[in-house]
Amino acid sequence: MKTIKILCLHGKGTSAEIFKAQTVSFRQLMKDSIHLDFHFVDGPLDTSAAAGIDLFYGPPYYAFWEEENATETQAAQTWLADLIAESGPFDGVMMFSQGCILGASMLLRHQIQNPHQPPPFKFAIFICGGAPLREMESLGYSIAPNVWERDRLSKYALHYKAGLSAILSQGSARWTEVDTSITAEDLAEEITGPSGSCPIKIPSVHIYGSKDPRYYSGMQLANLFDKQTRRTYDHQGGHEIPRTEAISRKIMDLVNWAAISGVGYDG
Structure with a gap:
């Protein structure tokens, strides 16, 4: 049976072990499915815990960058390219939050700069991700001012709703519906x-989740990918x-679909 190798990139202020725990509920359902090998890695930088994460998981905590700017995100891409060269190749990539922006x-950079070369991954799974606005800007995308403002406010709201005080006082009720009136076409x-x-x-x-403050950013991320293959x-x-x-x-079904579609799996 062919093994499909998937690189797993966690969110900021978590770790490979935490991402394993966060995804175990759907990964354990795949035991009798296709053979997927999930390769979890820690980010290169030590950091503090993401908002509220230390209530459930102990240290250490890692990140791919501290500030999302051209210098730090490019350094993270160089780190990722070195990781792929050393431990890859990987058939696909599965990511959460900051890991989504890195992947x-x-x-996207490969698509713009090397369109005739095979991409670094054959398929991608984004969980609670967001559009890589800084990277897009550096590659020549024109981004409306209200996108930047919505992005800023959503990050602030996420930090508040994911924080320790919100978890202890409201639990799952802290996640409330966001305004979902803006369509994917509008975005x-x-x-x-x-x-x-x-x-x-x-x-x-x-x-993504319709109660996630980063809901719209996740939709804008999806818009970077072809409608026929997403x-x-x-x-x-x-x-x-x-x-x-x-x-x-x-989620298990979606991961299976991406893996099979990406590698042409025939059992």
Whole structure:
């Protein structure tokens, strides 16, 4: 049986072990499915815990960068390229939060600068991700001012809702519905690609929650990928990976679809 190797990139202020725990509910359902090898890695930088994470998980905590700017994100991409050269190749990549921005940045830069070369991954799974706005700006994308403001406010709201005080006082009720009146088409019009740019065509899965303050950023991330080779799923929660059986089985199906579509798996 062919093994499909998937690199797993965690969120800021967590770790490989934490990402393992966050994804175990759907990964354990795959025992009788196709053979997927999930390769979890720690980010290169020591950091403090993400908001509220230390209530559930102990240190150490890692990040791919502290500030999302051109210098630090490029250093993270160099680190990732070195990791792929040393421990890869990887068939696909599965990411959460900051890990999504790193993976999307590498895929997008490759699409713009090396369109005729094979991409670094054959498929991608984004969980609670966001559009890599700084990377997009550096690559020539035109981004409307309201996108930057919405991005800023969503990060602030996420930090508040994920914080220790909100968890202890409100629990899961801290995740409240966001205004979902802006459509994917509206969001697409807020960002314009440089001349010659086109959607990323590898199979991609975009999992986000309609109660996540970063909901719209996740939709804008999905817009970077071709409609014909992407699937989206709203788990209707917050900035998290819900662990109910129904949601876990849905995510499992999406991961299987991406892996099979990406590598042409035939058993």
